[in-house]
Amino acid sequence: MELIEINNLEKIYADDGVKTPALNGVSFNIKKGEFVAIMGPSGSGKSTLLHILGLLDRPTNGEYFFDGKLVSKHTDEEAARIRNKNMGFIFQTFNLLPRTTVLENVKLPLLYSGIPEKDWDKLAKEAVEAVGLSHRLTHESSQLSGGERQRVAIARALILKPDVIFADEPTGNLDSKSGQMVMEIIQKLNEEKGHTIILVTHETYTAEHAQRIIHILDGKVDSDRKVEHRHDAKNHFIK
Numbered sequence: 001m002e003l004i005e006i007n008n009l010e011k012i013y014a015d016d017g018v019k020t021p022a023l024n025g026v027s028f029n030i031k032k033g034e035f036v037a038i039m040g041p042s043g044s045g046k047s048t049l050l051h052i053l054g055l056l057d058r059p060t061n062g063e064y065f066f067d068g069k070l071v072s073k074h075t076d077e078e079a080a081r082i083r084n085k086n087m088g089f090i091f092q093t094f095n096l097l098p099r100t101t102v103l104e105n106v107k108l109p110l111l112y113s114g115i116p117e118k119d120w121d122k123l124a125k126e127a128v129e130a131v132g133l134s135h136r137l138t139h140e141s142s143q144l145s146g147g148e149r150q151r152v153a154i155a156r157a158l159i160l161k162p163d164v165i166f167a168d169e170p171t172g173n174l175d176s177k178s179g180q181m182v183m184e185i186i187q188k189l190n191e192e193k194g195h196t197i198i199l200v201t202h203e204t205y206t207a208e209h210a211q212r213i214i215h216i217l218d219g220k221v222d223s224d225r226k227v228e229h230r231h232d233a234k235n236h237f238i239k
Contacts, residue, residue, distance in 0.1 A: 004198075005064075006026060008063070009026040009061075012060045025219075025220060026049060026062075034212065035209070035211045036197070036199070040216035044219070053198060054087055086163045086164065090150070092169040098140065102139055107123075107124045107159070109159050124159060130155065146175070147174055164196040165195050165197050169201055186209065197210070208229070
């Protein structure tokens with residue numbers, strides 16, 4: 001079943017009367033349970049596309065269906081609800097609160113979830129365990145390495161069991177060993193837990209953990225191909 005369907009998506013930014021197209025007629029579908037990488041050089045439109053898919057921005061023209069529903073019909077409040085409940089986000093800069101423990105950082109999405117507060121610690125501990133950081137539960141995020149911080153961000157993205165996880169350059173601030181560890185976790189979330197993953201990256205090696213690569217160039221889909229030789233996730237962390 002299709003989770004995401006976009007048809008002829010356009011995004012035009014206007015600044016002092018000058019119009020700059022960021023997306024110029026992008027169309028593709030993503031099925032539930034797929035792991036798709038979106039690649040492209042700087043300025044190609046891939047980050048703009050991610051923001052629209054994640055309901056952080058709206059397109060200028062075109063259609064976006066999420067789980068069969070036309071996104072343009074949602075109010076800002078409805079879009080925010082879908083974003084919180086159905087979508088998880090992993091960013092290059094981690095976006096953690098520095099003087100706050102791992103457990104408290106991971107619990108943040110629960111604040112607006114409607115889930116009873118008595119269940120929060122259990123859910124957060126399960127998410128932290130899933131990324132192999134139970135031994136860091138009471139550490140402040142400022143005390144962690146970059147790779148550990150990104151794993152906390154993954155746990156936070158997981159906590160509401162979203163339909164889709166958006167990962168925006170998740171290895172961009174990490175050394176190669178930490179980056180590989182993060183990609184193994186993300187890949188296993190797809191293979192073993194069935195999460196739909198949409199990864200934005202400029203690194204071919206990182207993209208080849210996905211099943212499919214959509215290449216964006218000058219705001220258009222330049223190619224859309226299956227990954228023939230995927231990098232394997234090792235048996236680490238995910239339980």
